Amino acid sequence: MDYQAYILPHIWNLKPYSSARDEFKGNEGVFLDANENPIGSGTAIAAWNRYPDPMQHQIKAQLAKIKGCEENQIFLGNGSDEAIDLLMRMTCATDKHNIIICPPTYGMYEVSASINNIVIQRINLTAEYQLDVPAILAAINSETRLLFICSPNNPTGNKLNRADIYQLLNSFKTGFVVIDEAYIDFSDEPSFISELAKYPHLIVMQTLSKAYGLASLRLGMAYANPTIISLLNKIKPPYNIGGATQQIVSQALADREFVKKGIELILAEKERLIIEFEKIPQVQQVYPSHANFLLVKLQSAQALFDYLITEKVITRNRSSVPLCEDTIRITVGLPAENSILLEKIKSFYL
Ligand SMILES: *Cc1c(COP(=O)(O)O)cnc(C)c1O
Numbered sequence: 001m002d003y004q005a006y007i008l009p010h011i012w013n014l015k016p017y018s019s020a021r022d023e024f025k026g027n028e029g030v031f032l033d034a035n036e037n038p039i040g041s042g043t044a045i046a047a048w049n050r051y052p053d054p055m056q057h058q059i060k061a062q063l064a065k066i067k068g069c070e071e072n073q074i075f076l077g078n079g080s081d082e083a084i085d086l087l088m089r090m091t092c093a094t095d096k097h098n099i100i101i102c103p104p105t106y107g108m109y110e111v112s113a114s115i116n117n118i119v120i121q122r123i124n125l126t127a128e129y130q131l132d133v134p135a136i137l138a139a140i141n142s143e144t145r146l147l148f149i150c151s152p153n154n155p156t157g158n159k160l161n162r163a164d165i166y167q168l169l170n171s172f173k174t175g176f177v178v179i180d181e182a183y184i185d186f187s188d189e190p191s192f193i194s195e196l197a198k199y200p201h202l203i204v205m206q207t208l209s210k211a212y213g214l215a216s217l218r219l220g221m222a223y224a225n226p227t228i229i230s231l232l233n234k235i236k237p238p239y240n241i242g243g244a245t246q247q248i249v250s251q252a253l254a255d256r257e258f259v260k261k262g263i264e265l266i267l268a269e270k271e272r273l274i275i276e277f278e279k280i281p282q283v284q285q286v287y288p289s290h291a292n293f294l295l296v297k298l299q300s301a302q303a304l305f306d307y308l309i310t311e312k313v314i315t316r317n318r319s320s321v322p323l324c325e326d327t328i329r330i331t332v333g334l335p336a337e338n339s340i341l342l343e344k345i346k347s348f349y350l
Contacts, residue, residue: 150180206221313344
């Protein structure tokens with residue numbers, strides 16, 4: 001791929017900030033380079049007085065092993081949201097280039113594009129919540145730089161047909177295809193990370209916010225060709241991943257069993273919820289889910305949602321989202337939480 005043709009010239013030519021920690025790689029030494037406080041951070045907490053590794057080598061080495069890729073194919077962001085924003089700022093000029101999104105889908109693509117004043121083309125999913133491939137292909141033009149595909153999709157929960165994704169990857173090569181796999185760990189679907197070598201314009205996003213249970217630490221990953229990764233690294237804030245996050249993530253990644261057990265529990269609870277929802281006559285549809293949540297179409301969705309809030313059970317009302325009329329999105333909780341939810345829904349409809 002001729003990357004330079006699809007990256008904004010001022011980004012391609014940018015001379016990045018050179019951080020003090022880029023110049024010396026060792027851990028031992030007399031560090032008088034970064035204007036840090038040499039004493040420490042106060043008595044109640046561990047020492048955080050030094051700037052963290054701007055390239056997060058430790059975590060990338062662990063992720064490369066887990067995901068079966070190279071370290072130079074990994075970008076780490078302050079949540080996936082940072083990667084989404086940087087991808088737009090790297091490829092799209094205000095009021096000129098466009099992105100394609102496929103609603104109903106994750107809201108941040110649109111918000112991030114709007115903040116950057118980038119043209120948004122919305123090609124709705126089909127009634128089956130699948131990609132409308134002909135319509136997407138028709139919408140692609142010479143100014144299209146990013147195509148966002150979310151699979152399993154939020155808020156619908158289903159996975160998108162793999163053949164459709166391949167067709168788009170093979171047809172759209174004058175920009176980048178971003179596949180958001182935030183929920184991939186809950187699905188039996190293989191990741192597209194294994195296709196990076198074949199598709200130099202592919203960017204796969206994942207996050208530690210869901211299956212890994214680390215939403216508060218803010219760590220999102222983008223996997224792509226090393227050229228794309230080095231451009232992202234060039235434009236990110238130098239210390240975008242804090243030292244506490246790096247340290248805790250590194251520990252968490254070592255505990256594979258915790259993640260695996262958690263996924264098993266959540267999937268079992270999801271099955272229980274599906275069975276129980278289907279017994280409730282006012283529930284019209286429980287959509288197929290490959291994620292840790294269910295999109296449910298039911299009678300008086302708005303009133304039920306409001307009632308649940310008064311009962312301190314918080315769900316997400318998706319009724320105003322295209323193709324999601326009369327639905328709420330429910331995250332699978334702990335067994336006791338799910339039981340409370342079911343009880344409240346039943347008492348609402350009584
Ligand atoms: C939750 C979610 C994310 C995660 O975002 P973070 O910024 O990493 O917490 C990304 N994409 C989708 C579709 C999501 O639902």
